[in-house]
Amino acid sequence: MYGDPATVRKILTEAGDTWAVVGLSSNQQRAAYGVARVLQRHGKRIVPVHPSAESVHGEQGYPTLSAVPFAIDVVDVFVNSDLAGAVADEAVAIGAKAVWFQLGVIDPAAYERTRAAGLDMVMDRCPAIEIPRLG
Structure with missing residues (x-):
């Protein structure tokens, strides 16, 4: 399992409260939209990262992680597995503390690289499912 x-x-409790949500747009039909709202309700500041750089849930969007002008604690990844490794590498480059690959986002090589760089990481999990489990 990738993320005990x-x-x-x-x-969820120690990495920090600023979460970049990569793949988050204003499309309410996408999972990222709802998960970002759950994160906000649990005290996280969400930062939409999407090529369109749309503002979502009242937060300014950015086209890439490297374009965000402040520190990001956790990078939550809602992109296809083929693209996820590059996002994880960018998360390492910007100094994030952790990377979270959403349900269905799987790249074992990216997981190993990210962990080797010293970041915490989970893969194929959803924080909106895991938060209630914390009790």
Whole structure:
């Protein structure tokens, strides 16, 4: 498993409150939209990262992680698995503390690179599902 319960808990409670949500747009039909809202309701500041740089849930959007002008604690990834490794590498480059690959986003090589760089990481999990499990 890529992300044991202790790592999930650590990311959700200790990694920090600024979460870049990569793939988040104003499309309410996409999973990222609802998950970002759940994160906000649980005290996280969400930062939409999408090529269109749309503002979502009252937060300014940016086209890439490197365009965000402040520190990001956690990078939550809602892109196809083929693209996820590059996002994880960018998360390492910007100094994020953790990377979270959403349900269905799987790249074992990216997981290994990210962990080797010292970041916490979970893969194929959803924080909106995991938060209620914290109790």
